[in-house]
Structure formats: structure tokens, C-alpha cells
Amino acid sequence: MIANPNEIPIADNHIHVDPVNGDGPVKIAKLFYNAGGRVMIIPNKPSWSINDNFNFKEAIDLGIRNVEEINQNTSVKAFPICGVHPAEYSKLLKNGKSFEEAYKLMKKALDYSAYLVNENKAIAIGEIGRPHYEISEEELKYQNLIMKYGMELAKDVHCPVQLHTETATEDEFREFALLADEVGLKREKVIKHFSGAYITEDENFGLTPSVIANKELIKKAINKGNIFLMETDFLDDKTRPGAVLGPKTVPKRTLDFIRKGIFSQEDAFQIHEKNVFKVYDIEI
Numbered sequence: 001m002i003a004n005p006n007e008i009p010i011a012d013n014h015i016h017v018d019p020v021n022g023d024g025p026v027k028i029a030k031l032f033y034n035a036g037g038r039v040m041i042i043p044n045k046p047s048w049s050i051n052d053n054f055n056f057k058e059a060i061d062l063g064i065r066n067v068e069e070i071n072q073n074t075s076v077k078a079f080p081i082c083g084v085h086p087a088e089y090s091k092l093l094k095n096g097k098s099f100e101e102a103y104k105l106m107k108k109a110l111d112y113s114a115y116l117v118n119e120n121k122a123i124a125i126g127e128i129g130r131p132h133y134e135i136s137e138e139e140l141k142y143q144n145l146i147m148k149y150g151m152e153l154a155k156d157v158h159c160p161v162q163l164h165t166e167t168a169t170e171d172e173f174r175e176f177a178l179l180a181d182e183v184g185l186k187r188e189k190v191i192k193h194f195s196g197a198y199i200t201e202d203e204n205f206g207l208t209p210s211v212i213a214n215k216e217l218i219k220k221a222i223n224k225g226n227i228f229l230m231e232t233d234f235l236d237d238k239t240r241p242g243a244v245l246g247p248k249t250v251p252k253r254t255l256d257f258i259r260k261g262i263f264s265q266e267d268a269f270q271i272h273e274k275n276v277f278k279v280y281d282i283e284i
Contacts, residue, residue, distance in 0.1 A: 008265070009077075009284045011039035011272045012250040013210045014127075014162065014193050014231035017066050020050050022236030025066040028247050029074040036251035039276065039284050040078045041231075042067055043127050043162060046085045049237075054092060056084050056109035064121055077284055081124035081162055082116055083150065084109040086131045086143055099142050106146045114153035123280050125154045126162025127193055151190070152183045160189040160279050162210070168192055170203050177205035191279060194233055199224035208279050213249045222263060226270040229279070230254070 012032065017025040017040075032040060044063025047054050060082045070078040084106055092102035116122040128150040130143035147163070154161045163176060173192065180190045187206035192198070195209035197220040210229040211221050221228050230253070232245035254272070257263040263271075276284055 006036075008036075008254070008268050009038045009273050009276075010036055010251045010254050010268070011041065011229070011276050011284065012037060012213075012232055012234075012247070013041045013191070013229040013276070015040050015042060015234045015247060015250075016045055016236050017042060017070070018045055018049060018236040019062075019066065022238055024236070025069045025078075026073050028234070028236055029070040029076040029078065032247045032251065033074060033076050035248035036255050037248070038075075038077060038251075039272070040070065040076055041081060041123075041276075041280075042070075042078055043081045043083065046088055048088075048091065054088070054095075054105065056088070056105070057112055060084075060109070060112060060116070064116065079280070079282060080116075080122045081126045082113040082122045083126045083128045083162070084113070085127055086129050086146070086164060089143060089146060090131060090135065090139065093139065099138060103142050103145065107149055110146070110150050110153055113150075114157045117154075117159045118157045122159075123282055124160040124162055124191075125150050125157075126160075126191070127164040128161060129163040129165040132164070132166045148179060148183060151180060151185050154189065155183055155185040160191055160208075161185070162191045162193045164193055168195065168198070170198065170205075173198060173204045173207055177207055180207075188279060191229065193231065195228070197221040197224065197228075199228055208275070213245055213253050215253065218253060218257070219262060222257070222267060226267045227275060228271060229275055230271060 017028045044060045047059040067078040067080040113125050177187050180187050191208045198204040210231045213230045230250045232249045234247045
């Protein structure tokens with residue numbers, strides 16, 4: 001039995017809120033809280049969700065304001081992460097920018113993200129990485145340069161990065177771990193967003209997996225250990241209902257697994273409190 005489920009600071013490590021296309025920060029946070037959730041790690045949405053002119057600063061600033069609104073008007077503790085989605089680079093190319101021009105714009109957005117972290121207005125850089133769809137070899141080269149630059153900035157401002165990439169196997173985890181070593185960023189500070197159940201160090205090479213809260217994936221993960229985060233990647237977009245997992249999923253899954261004996265309470269505290277603190281260095 002759960003002695004007091006309200007004491008477990010259940011955290012969704014990657015959940016979006018969108019006041020333009022969705023229900024917005026306060027409504028989503030209240031749904032999350034009423035299901036048992038307490039902590040939301042929120043990356044800004046891409047610029048195309050709010051404007052047509054690639055105004056990355058506007059998108060990042062909106063993400064910060066959304067978190068402030070949650071913290072002021074709900075009982076959820078929300079924390080912003082900021083960055084520029086790799087699909088933004090693809091869109092810049094499709095809109096006529098050269099590889100180098102688009103690269104400079106992405107770097108500028110990441111510089112601003114690092115500035116916000118350094119000013120204690122955000123806790124991580126992300127989501128960054130490379131697309132989950134097929135791209136040319138030339139674009140891949142630049143996407144990797146952007147990902148490396150984001151890691152370098154994270155090392156400089158002492159924060160984690162959240163990676164959005166193609167579906168990652170052990171080979172990709174090894175690749176990202178070696179890239180972190182190259183720039184001097186601790187491997188555990190590299191969070192693989194939308195991860196599979198790559199929980200052991202011989203699978204994830206010391207990176208932090210943020211496992212999508214699918215029932216079978218989380219069962220598979222907890223059977224290997226409890227050093228992982230949980231997420232939904234909820235989009236908050238009324239044009240894409242059910243595209244990923246709903247905002248109640250992480251708290252409902254956690255509490256259900258405790259009741260069924262799949263998680264111990266110690267597992268829940270490890271995943272939602274100790275792992276979050278270790279990766280982000282935040283008190284929750």
C-alpha cells in the first residue's frame with residue numbers, strides 16, 4: 001500500500017504546454033496535479049507553433065512565461081528547459097537558407113538558451129539533437145555540429161542537455177556518450193528524451209534515459225533498474241489529439257505500478273526525486 005502518495009514528487013521529464021494551439025499551461029498543469037503529478041520539466045515548443053518567421057527567441061521566451069504561469073497559478077513545480085528543435089534546421093533549409101546560414105541561426109538560438117540557463121531562468125538546454133526522419137548527408141553533418149555546440153554550451157554553463165534524435169539503440173547511446181566526452185560534458189548530464197528501456201550502463205553508456213511512459217516499456221525498464229526518468233512528450237496540440245501520451249500518464253502509471261507491486265515506493269522516489277535532483281541539481 002502507498003503510505004502517502006502525495007509525498008512522491010512525481011515528475012514528467014518532458015511535457016509540452018501550448019497556449020496557442022492547445023489547452024495551455026494552467027489547465028494542463030492542473031490535470032497533471034489532480035492525477036498525482038507534482039513536477040513538470042517543460043521544453044519550449046518550436047517556433048512554428050507560434051509564428052511563421054523563425055523567431056526562436058519568441059518561442060523560448062514563451063516557454064519561460066508558460067512555466068512562470070504554472071508556478072504562479074497551480075501547485076505544480078514547473079521548470080523550463082530551452083533550446084531549438086532539430087526540425088527547425090530542416091525548415092530553415094526548406095525556406096531557402098543555406099546550410100551555413102541556417103547553422104548560424106541555430107547557434108544564435110542556443111547561445112540565448114545558454115544565457116537563460118546562466119541567468120537561472122532555465123535548468124537545461126533542449127531539446128536539441130538531430131531529426132527522427134531521413135535527411136541528407138550534408139544536413140546530417142550540420143545537425144551533428146549543432147548538437148555538439150549545444151553540448152559545449154551545456155558544459156560551459158554547467159547544465160544538462162535533452163536530446164531529440166532518431167530512435168536510439170546502444171550504438172547511438174555510445175555515439176552520444178563519446179561526443180559528451182569530447183566536449184567535456186558529464187555523460188549523466190546527457191538525457192536521451194523519448195528513450196527506450198536502455199537502463200543499464202552497458203546499454204546506455206552512462207547517459208540518462210528518459211523513458212517514454214508506455215506501460216510495457218516502463219515494466220521492461222524497472223526490471224533492469226531504477227536509474228531513469230519518465231516522460232510523456234505530451235504535445236498540447238488540439239490538432240493532434242492522442243499523438244503521444246496524455247498529461248496524466250506519468251502520475252497514473254507510477255501510482256498504478258506501486259499499487260500492483262511493480263514499483264516499490266523506493267523505486268518511485270529514486271525515479272522521480274533522486275534521479276531528477278542528480279541530473280538537474282534542483283530541489284523538488
